[in-house]
Amino acid sequence: MRRLLIAIPYIWLLLLFLVPFGIVLKISLSDYALSIPPYTPQLDLSTGWQGFAEFWSQLDMENYWFLTDDDLYWKAYLSSLQIAALSTFFTLLVGFPIAYGMANAPEHWRPTLMLLIILPFWTSFLIRVYAWIGILSNEGFLNQFLLAIGLISAPIKILNTDIAVYIGITYTYLPFMVLPIYATLEKLDGSLLEAAEDLGCTRLQAFWAVTVPLSKPGVIAGCFLVFIPALGEFVIPSLLGGSDTLMIGKVLWEEFFSNRDWPVASAVAIILLLILVIPIILFQRNEQKQREAGN
Amino acid sequence: MSALALGLAATTAFAEEVRVYNWSDYIDEALLEKFEAETGIDLIYDVFDSNEVLETKMLAGSSGYDVVVPSGTFLQRQIAAGAFQPLDQGQLSNSGNLWDVIADRTAQYDPGNAYSINYMWGTTGLGVNVGKVQEILGEDAPVGSLALVFEPENMEKLAECGVHFLDAPSEIIPAALAYLGENPDSQDPDVIAKAEPLLMAVRPYVTKFHSSEYINALANGDICVAIGWSGDVLQARDRAWEAENGVEIAYNAPSEGALMWFDQMAIPADAPNPEAAHKFLNFIMDANNMADASNYVYYANGNLASQEFLIEDVIGDTAIYPDEATLENLYTTTPYGPRVQRTVTRLWTKIKSGT
Structure with a gap:
């Protein structure tokens, strides 16, 4: 029974991660062809072992070399990393105070506050991003408001720039930051703070010395939940960003739909995955080591 | 039963x-x-x-x-x-x-x-808000020529009013080649490359590369010029008529030749x-x-x-x-091969993103 329980996450990992990964990896090693599906060689299991050997011999790394030839790809990766990292930072900046406020609110308020955080999910993500077009455009609410209070004299261009992308990502992913931080802060033992104050800390010092370190697991979880999807984000940059907003999600779309070159698109996707997975594995290892050292 | x-x-x-x-x-x-x-x-x-x-x-x-x-x-x-x-x-x-x-x-x-x-x-040609364009570029604005959208000095002035290009490299690149006097249906990467400096020079002034939004944008008067499809531009003209918003849209097949599809x-x-x-x-x-x-x-x-x-x-x-005369001036294209297709899309990404 226990073995079965352990097996479930592994089956999950195999079916929903390793198998799709294997398929994409296979396509990334093949070549473009005008056929259905549009790549060659195709694996034909009916030809048996010899067919497989032949299939194997036709795979090569050509598409990966192609990616190194053109500076578009690494520029897009770097720009995506930058946009994702900065958006994660902004989300943390906005999300932490919200979570902190929620955790310190009177207990009977908390379910309502929690509901308010989740409420935006009741509307389609696409509609919420479209709403930002209405807010950020030159004739949008934000510009009209700023004009009305006299802060600016001419509309500022926000829509179709990187700033709009930052706003869009920060807004969309905010709940993913707030919820894990709230979960850790809520469980925080209040007596630790009292002890810190008894030992001479001011409230601010106690916050930095006790609350922040103890909220670390929530902050890390929140940062991962925001950073990972933001890195491959396609919808937000294509709706809110300008034509010069370079993100790997858009490049991937172009490879797939404009070039219709599945093998190169797959190679781009594999590299994106490696960029994500390798640092996360290293990070987890490091955490594990620290924990073991702590024990 | x-x-x-x-x-x-x-x-x-x-x-x-x-x-x-x-x-x-x-x-x-x-x-x-x-x-x-x-x-x-x-x-x-x-x-x-x-x-x-x-x-x-x-x-x-x-x-x-x-x-x-x-x-x-x-x-x-x-x-x-x-x-x-x-x-x-x-x-x-x-x-x-x-x-x-x-x-x-x-x-x-x-x-x-x-x-x-x-x-x-x-055909693929020019959708023009005649009044606005003449206001900006003068009475003799080249509304029937690709010079309207491929000459930076025109585009620089039109930018404030808005210009849309179709997000379709297989239509814009032939148009650029036609304007340069090259064969619009060229499959030669060296010839196609000639479209790059022309398009890069005007890209800062293009409001948007999109293949359907220009119908409403033209009709509402949000933009002055679009490279678009004949019937779509004429639909914009009719929507403007129906709205009675004073916007007057015309479709012109460019004098340098227009793609027939x-x-x-x-x-x-x-x-x-x-x-x-x-x-x-x-x-x-x-x-x-x-x-x-x-x-x-x-x-x-x-x-x-x-x-x-x-x-x-x-x-x-x-x-x-x-009519016969216009028909003479239309050209058709053939599909790009896979290698050329990649050159074309890469060029297009560069034109759209600047990278």
């Missing part, structure tokens, strides 16, 4: 459906209802605005569509990939209505027109209901129906019999049915 059989027949008839994937803003929706009423087949109608997206779905296979509408060059590639099934002429009683002038031209993409029928055809209806090889697909094609080929479609979207069609039912605004407009 017979009532039961009838009941069964009614349920199966009700359950039958046909899925059509066509360009956006490309049909009178009343026609869709008419088809359902006449045949009892449920019609599921989806739209796209780029040949590339359609081709991705076709080459992935199992799109689930029964009728799709690629343009000629894309049709040719997809036929080669085995994406379509030959039409069964026995099920197309209205095929006598077709116009040989157009069928001869579409045969270069689909030899013998074995896989497709022409739905509409048109053909949108062809075809049936995917793995269509779930090819029989219903043939019924839909036959319905579209009916002279009255085809005339209704053209009268609504302002595109010319490949149906000779429909011409007597066309309104004067359509059949009499040389922007839609070009």
